Amino acid sequence: MSLYMGLDIGGTTVKGIIMDELGNISAEDSIPTVCGEGLADCCAELADRLMSAAGIVSSDLTAAGLDCPGMIDSRHGKVVFAGNLQLKDYPLAKIIKEKLGVKVRLCNDANAAALGEARFGAGKGYRCSVLVTLGTGIGGGIVIDGKLFEGFKSAGAEIGHMVIEKNGIPCTCGRKGCFERYASARALEQYTRKVMADDTSTAMWKTYTEKTATAKTPFEYMDTDATAKKIIDWYLRNLACGCVNLANIFRPEVIMIGGGVANQGSRLIDPLQKLVDAELFGGTDYAPVKVCVASLGAKAGAYGAIALALR
């Protein structure tokens, strides 16, 4: 029986699992993230706890996978730069490899989530999938023929920073009109608040103000309030625009939508699928692209780290 460990390093917690090659999980735990050079010790402590819970020692492991936010050089297992973790040129995979004595692979957190969903989640059974995660920005990853696509020095797959409106809304990256300025959860929240500020007659004011409304607010009111419906239509068209771009470029079999907004389920996916189908290059007969909700939620990263170890 081969056993694998996956550690998903986030800004506040590190989540870990131990899984066998059949997908059975024998341990699952988490630990608060230690920023800076102490990160490796913190990961090692979680690894010890996981192994103790699973009743194994490190020599029982076949391999381990790690993922972490920031700019990662996955080929050399190095954190090139991770602002929130206060790390720069940090050979994380090498340090953990020395601690565990097994092969260790490292990749970016968004890419790990895409790999996790592709291998164990909504993308299972498909050869090519794209994950679009709607949060503060838009993250994502691309799996081609079962393999993670990361680009030169793992710096690709920045799908949130694809301009869909030339000279549009300024983005944190320095460009104007990026996909994430129009279709992230934050973009939806900001647009909702702006519309509410401009239109005090909308029913959304019954429960929310232009300071308390969130990305959920227009979904909550879309069946009863025309303004909320208009906001959702605006949002869906933007999301569809970026998804069709990705579909025409990658032609994946499936586009998986993750992040809190995806909790809307069919209220989001059904109209999105229609909009994507209507604009897909060459139509939907020959090579249709399915749109669906990502299924692993906050566990996608840890599963992806396992998938990385399994490689």
Place this chain on the structure above:
Amino acid sequence: MSLYMGLDIGGTTVKGIIMDELGNISAEDSIPTVCGEGLADCCAELADRLMSAAGIVSSDLTAAGLDCPGMIDSRHGKVVFAGNLQLKDYPLAKIIKEKLGVKVRLCNDANAAALGEARFGAGKGYRCSVLVTLGTGIGGGIVIDGKLFEGFKSAGAEIGHMVIEKNGIPCTCGRKGCFERYASARALEQYTRKVMADDTSTAMWKTYTEKTATAKTPFEYMDTDATAKKIIDWYLRNLACGCVNLANIFRPEVIMIGGGVANQGSRLIDPLQKLVDAELFGGTDYAPVKVCVASLGAKAGAYGAIALALR
């Protein structure tokens, strides 16, 4: 000595070459394209001519590669649909395989050009490259780790149909604001003619009218006429916008620009590289993306067909 044949099927001619594994070409010829079911016989005739020129018979070949415009199922070697060639569900690779008695691979012409440039042209020595061909539309292809990326059923890599301006200029594909509506050679020609029609004082009228101006016209006048310079600036910003999108998504080591507009050389590439560098995600220090002119011109397809056979 292994010998390979590459046939590049275009709307008017089929171009063919025979090459050994060291890159030496022993025959090169072309034949007018026969549309419809007669295409295979026409390819076979060119193959015979090439083999006779090289002084070989078909059993001397190791493999052959074919490329062709239209929707191609490269996995099954089939032309799914090619309007200009009047073909539908045509098992071209299988027919040629029966005629030559060797392994035959088939792909789309834009993808073949990208593979040709990656293997034998401007992308030689790079692991990840993107070809952007500026013509009537924008074609292109993506090579990842030396392998052609085609997407589900070879229907991906439609980089010209990535929207860069939501609700922008209507495109032949049904979308609005596609990259090719702003950065193809035709887009440049159309914009030049429009500007000339609106501004009869521009120096371009000395030689051209709003009916005879082409994509070359503004380049010809850009050093002496402010209006021509403005047109080129507009065009370069559009081209850079799409190229940065592709750079952020694929993070290739090199983006190669092909098509007639690329003949402008450094007049196009130098300012384009500056614009790309200025907007590249995360800057240029860690993983720079080089912009250059594609080097194989009209031969990219035939070289790509060889590369396909070499696979």
